[in-house]
Amino acid sequence: MLRMTLPLERRVIPTGARSCRVAIVGGGFSGASLARQLALGAPWNDRQIIVFEPRAGLGAGLAYDTSDPALRLNVEASRMRAIPGEPEAFARWLEAHGWKDHDPDARVGNGSIYARRSDFARFMAERMQPFLDRGTVQHVRERVEEIERSDAGWCLTGSLGTEIVADIVVIATSHPGPKAPGMIALALNGHPRFITDPSRTEALSSIRPGERVLLLGAGLTAFDIIASLRDRGHDGEILAFSRSGLLPQPQVTGTLAPTGNFVLPAVSSARELLRRVRLAIAEAERSGLPWQSVFDALRQQGQTIWQVLPHAEQARLLRHLRRRFETHRYRMPPQVADLIRQDLREGRLLTRAGRICRVERGPHAISVDLIVKPDGIIERRLFEWVVVATGPDHKAAIGSQPCLVELERQGYVKADDHGLGIACDTESRAIGSDGHVTDGLFVAGPLARGTFGELTGVPEIAAQSERIAAQIIKGADGCRPIVHRS
Ligand SMILES: Cc1cc2nc3c(=O)[nH]c(=O)nc-3n(C[C@H](O)[C@H](O)[C@H](O)COP(=O)(O)OP(=O)(O)OC[C@H]3O[C@@H](n4cnc5c(N)ncnc54)[C@H](O)[C@@H]3O)c2cc1C
Incomplete structure (x- = not known):
């Protein structure tokens, strides 16, 4: 058993005699889901499934x-649908844990439940606990700083000194948080009212009720911040600023059947996909169905659509349609949609599209010049706070992690061609700089989007972790010999 109370002790856990040891780097939904699937899929010795996760x-x-x-x-x-084979598991858990009493606002319109994210975290923690109690899964509360390959396997070193040797490593670190646009970061670097990581606990707690806030971004991250601020009694002006000006669309309440077929016949270009989506929406509307049902079908078929598209068409899709797709695919829950509508109506929330051309620190406020689309008129505005809300920094998936930078340097991993994450094959095995699969190294969760396309939501990630687990278990008895890259 690791003694977590002695964080600086250097501990070396020897590799298991015959069976595989799997080290999962990152214990968010992707890493935990995989650990659980592995634990369920085969009998394991203690400490053979190790998850490094600082949380x-x-x-x-x-x-x-x-x-x-x-x-x-x-x-x-x-x-x-977080638990493969138990699609209703979370809904049932909510019911059993009395959501009606502790979170009556979860219910909207026709009775659909949009639960708190913290409840989903509790649900997952409960699902993981039996494996932790039994010792099948071990949680090492450290960041992985180094991953090295040796004859014994992969050697991982955690931020508090734990070292383990594993036969298989799964990278499930996902993308780093948002990155402030260069000019603004430069102008406001170190400013106490410049919030670069709004996901940090209490990051927003110093914003006082009437203060003006500039949000850099107008997607779901920005809308989360608005919901959070309003819930704390903030009633000041908020301006959500983005390059495109496109805002996330609302969910519709009620159960929708996904509508539209984009895989038979296969779509061969971005233009054709757009045309077929438009046709499907028109058809859905004629049948009295909202456009959301078509985007639900796109999501369901997303991996197949993406994988049959030629590389150049995938790139075209990302270049021309990504933002529009995302605002329709990642929709806001009805509670947030109501709040946003009301704020827009009452003028407390403003939205602008364009770019920022000047930022100046003042004694009491930050002065910002916005070049606003479509006319290019410059608006000068004052804010007490500037908050980065641009969503994950996809391009920094490798660069933000010293352990991945080193793996890349040694040729074991590389970024995927579209800059969405880490290159892997359709079996989620990492691809090295020579274009070949790296034995014993997998990529789980949204980092593998370059290969799979649609791999952000819980159901898709759960399905991927089921596949990776099956593959690891299949090969577990004869973990392949280590092959060094020259
Ligand atoms: C704000 C938000 C809301 C979402 N809401 C929904 C939703 O309602 N429904 C839905 O289906 N999907 C939703 N998603 C999408 C989806 O659930 C997530 O993308 C998914 O949880 C990704 O999980 P992950 O484990 O890959 O990444 P993360 O959740 O980012 O977890 C990665 C983990 O890795 C750890 N880590 C990073 N580096 C290291 C390291 N070097 N060593 C050890 N650990 C490390 C981090 O601490 C982190 O906990 C949402 C996503 C976001 C960001």
Whole structure:
């Protein structure tokens, strides 16, 4: 048993005699889901599934590790299909844990439940606990700083000194948080009212009720911040600023059947996909169905659509349609949609599109010049706070992690061609700089989006972790010999 109370002790856990040891780097939903699938899939010795995760719980990660009651899931509870084979598990858990009493606002319109994200974290933690208690899964509360390959296997070193040797490593670190646009970061670097990581607990707590806030970004991250601020009694002006001006669309309440077929015949270009989506929406509307049902079909078929598209068409899709797709695919829960509508109506929330051309620190406020689309008129505005709300920094998936930078340097991993994460094959095995699969190294969760396309939501990640687990278990008895890259 690791003694976590002695964090600086250097501990070396020897590799198991015959069976595989799997080290999972990152214990958010992707890492935890995989650990659970592995634990269920085969008999393991103690300490053979090790999850490195600095957070206290497994399964929460960036998305759900929050105590903020204003932050809700973006989809209905019944669609959080987190547990393969038990599609209703989370909805049933909510019922059993009395959501009606502790969170009556979860219910909207026709009875759909949009639960708090913190409840999903609790659900996942409970699902992981039996494996932790039994010792099948071990949680090492450290960041992995180094991963090295040797004859014995992969050697991982944690931030508090734990070292383990594993036969298989799974990278489940996801993307780093948002990055402030260069000019603004330069102008406001170190400013006490410049919040670069709003996901940090209490990051927003110093913002006083009437203060003016500039949000850099107008997607779901920005809308989370608005919900969170309003819930704390903030009633000042908020301006959500983005390059495109496109805002996330609302969920519709009620159960929708996904509508549209984009895989038979296969779509061969971005233009054709757009045309077929438009046709499907027109058809859905003729049948009295909202456009959301078409985007639900796109999501369901997303991996197949992406994988049959030629590389150049994937790139075209990202270049021309990504933002528009994302605002329709990642929708806001009805509670947040109501709040945003009301704020827009009352003029407390403003939105602008364009770019920022000047930022100046003042004694009491930050002065910002916005070049506003479509006319290019310059608006000068004063804010007490500037908050980065641009969403994950996809391009820094490797660069933000010293252990991945080193793996890249040694040729074991590389960024995928679209800059969405880490290159892997359709079996989620990492691809090295020579274009070949790196034995014993997998990529789990949204980091593998370059290969799979649609791999952000809980159901898709759960399905991927089921596949990776099956593959690891299949090969576990004869863990392949280590091959060094020259
Ligand atoms: C705000 C938000 C809301 C969302 N809401 C929904 C929703 O309602 N429904 C839905 O289906 N999907 C939703 N998603 C999408 C989806 O659930 C997430 O993308 C998913 O949880 C990703 O999990 P992950 O484990 O890959 O990444 P993360 O949650 O980012 O977890 C990665 C973990 O790795 C750890 N880590 C990082 N580096 C290291 C290291 N070097 N060593 C050890 N550990 C490390 C981090 O501490 C972190 O906990 C949401 C996503 C976000 C960001």
